[in-house]
Amino acid sequence: MRAGPLQSLRRADEIPHPAPKKAHARMASIDTVPRPKKSRPWTSPPAIALVGFTLLAWAALLGPAWMRVIPEAITFPVAQVVGDAINWFARDAKIGGVAFQEMTRGLATLFDYVIDATVVVLAEGLFTGRGLNVTQSVPPLSWLAIGGALVIMGYRFGGRNLALICAVSAGFLVFFGLWENAMVTLASVLVSVILAILLGLALGIWSYRSARIENVTRGVMNVMQTVPIFSYLVPTLLLFGYGPSAALVATVIYALPPMVHNTVLALKSVPTEITECGRMIGCKPRQLLWQVQLPAALGKLAVGMNQSIMMTLNMVIIASMIGAGGLGFDVLSALRKLDIGSGLEAGMGIVALAIILDRLSQAAAHRAAHGTHLKAGQRPLWQLLIAWLIFSTGLALLLTPLQAWPDAWVVSTASFWNAAVTWINREMFDLLEGIRNFALLQVMRPFNDFLGNAPWTLIIGAVAALGYALGGARLALYTTGLALFIVLTGYWGPAMSSVYLITISVSVAIAIGYPIGFWLSSRPRAQEPANFVLDTMQTLPTLVYLLPAVMLFRIGDVSAVIAVILYAIAPAVRYAMIGMAQVPHARLEAAEIAGCTRWQTLIWVRLPAALPTLLIGVNQTIMMAFSMLIIAALVGTKDLGQEVLIALNRSLVGEGIIAGLCVACLALIADGLLKAAAARASSDKKRTAE
Amino acid sequence: MKIKTIATSAAVAAMLAGPALSQAVPESDDTIKIMTGDWTSIGLQGEMMSLILQTVGYNTELVVADDSGRYPGFENGDLHISMETWQTTQLQNLEKSVATGKVLDMGETGLRGVEDWWYPLYMKERCPGLPAWEALKDCAEVFATADTTPNGRYVGGPVSWGDHDEQMVAALDLPFDIVHPGTDAAMFAELKSAYDREAPIVLWVWQPHWVTSVYEGEYVQFPQFELACFEDPAWGPNPDATYDCGKPYGWIKKMAWAGGEEKWPCAYEIVRNYQMDNDTMAALLVEVDLNGRSSTEVATEWLMANDATWKEWASCAM
16 A cells, blocks of 8 residues: 555544544634633633532532432424425425425436446346246446556556455456445445535635635535434435435445535635636636636645545445445344354445445545646546457456356355354353343443433533633533523434444543554554455444444443444544644653653653544544444444434434434533543643744 | 346246237226335335236336335325235325325225234243243243343334234333334344344334245234224223234235326226235245345246136236
């Protein structure tokens, strides 16, 4: 793999939030950041917050009962109303005499057509006849043709290394018999990615041009990133019908935010000199945008593209639950019959696709950003590709194994993995059961009971006090408002259950991930394989390791927490690495001269310097953990994720959306508090620097 | 998904070239949407019906829907045909939906659905009173885990499947905690884990399903279901509570959107004529679930081998 500029471009993980640079930029724009005042300690916000919270705690514990148990009178079951409204909107609403549903169904037909056409070319070919009479009339592009084309593109964009990566990934799909379904997945992924990128670009440009629009889109995108996808699946299904196009729309909604955020950022980061120069040579606004600003911003746009691609691939499993076939379906059906080995192989197929798309798109963007001059004697890429497609298709017609890899030649390691799982289950279950019981009975249950029984006013008071201490009155109002939304809609109980799952998972993920990241940061050689492992952890469908977890830790919270931890470790490791890399060398040298031990350097020099990034890392880890709650619900939690899942299964539109918004509220509270904390940490740092 | 094996399809095409299709069929080119769900048999039977209808000229599409969540779709005409509606869990839902007049009861498939609490055979030694349900009261502790002690642990189905386990446990005063997974795969992951170690487990199992052909076990015998059990507290061992009985067992019916009757009359007739039996279905499920073949392949093979049978169902189209 190529190091250097490529590495700095890539980062698939900051889902749902973009890269840390960006986070800093946004942090700076938050106007709730407290200005350090040289005030007396007694009137500083933290002191006021502490006093206020203590008073409230007394009141909550000794005061009237309504302060402890939420009185029914103040909850409003809005789910029904929202559900009815959406049902009306989806079924009866008319715009200019045309039913809204007809428009969306029309769009769905269009999307289906595009997906079908792509599937025909890549995966299935054409058929004549129907039912039992069906025969193939035109085969799809052969694996040789597509695989070869990927390798050629890899070579052109990234040289021998990238060509090798493409060849190995494509070879894996072919030899393991995953090719055809991988192409079905690729077809829908390509269509979603292109749609998400175009829409994201359009919204981003629009936001860049108008500050008012930017405020609106930023708010909407922040909520969209945190509302679990299952909660808007039901409305999507109502509007677009069951099938691939509903999956497509849901995926695009999910993958859109990073593209919008990064487009705005990329355009804002174009140096004014370049824009001015464009103006001076007489560009019209449109020319200025397309021929000057966007090309100049391409490097940063690539970050958004990369994240959209990764998020789309994250959705493959969920999309296959609502009617998109492909590898996601393979994973689901293998796991349903407990063939964990085959599920793992199909899951690795998704990882292989992710790696091809990620590395190719990054290399292409990198090349585009640095000019695309052909070397003397080089033919344009499209000519090469067409020549290859014609040649390989001819070859595949002569030799059928080149068209479709024969079933008899398929390799499988599934039985090995299955045997391994059985062995671990037989030999190590008692040990693991001991761990499970300890974790559940000594740590998780008590914490859950504490949160469940704590007076709600006390918890809201804590949220408000933290908000005030970290970000002043405005942040306190914001977080309290979000928390009250959960109280008023009647989801407090499940929400506390979510808080408990997230707190435990994130604590463990940070406790494991940060030390690993610190360790890796000083070992550049280990970073390449580590990146591969982290990429895999984030694109391998969670269900693949969720079921083995269930076998070993039973249905319930322990398995759920393990699944969330495994998913959330990756951003923790990555932010720890980034944070450490940012520590100024001068300080490290100073520490060395002062005779600090390694441990002292870590505690007194590295950690304080990296603190803002580390806090953002905690924030990202929490966001990732929230996005996993829904998957965790599959193994039987009793939290908001489960509420959303039940609502999805029962087609309860309103309940699904409200429960989903409650998840968003929790995530936004955590996000607001931690960003403010990070902003404080970095302003403290600046002060000390001064 | 489309058929993969070109050779097979060619053979089928040759076999079926014979009959001249009736002029009237299809009465409408609109796509008939056949429901499939998150369990194998409905997918397999849906695939069979889809293949038959396509062969006689209809456009069809398989659409994924939730077992309990399907009714609005059928009432609105978003979904048209379901090959499976189980008396065990969907009895009341189906009755309610048929009462709206927008949904048709298309008759029984001939399959008999069984679902209830199930345990591996080795549990009989540790809880000698089984399969009688009263035995569960005495050996709840055998089924206990650290977090449920002294209660037993019962693995139920996903919440959305609409069981009445909570009510039943209360009505029969069973010392058991119920655990709900979010998906059937998680249930059977626990079963596999326990079975490999001969560890205690009691969970919800249904038939036709591959689990009963792979693992040896039995159902707990609860007081046999009658409709009165769900409606009349006086019925059954607990005079003050409803649901003091096992789950309903019995027919698996086909259902359809009422609006389709006029649109595709012959297709609806074919659906009504369709019949299947448990043994055949169990064998087909093993092919799909354990031997890893696709539903399309298995359905095609069965239809080819039973040419006369399905053509008789489809006589209105011949």
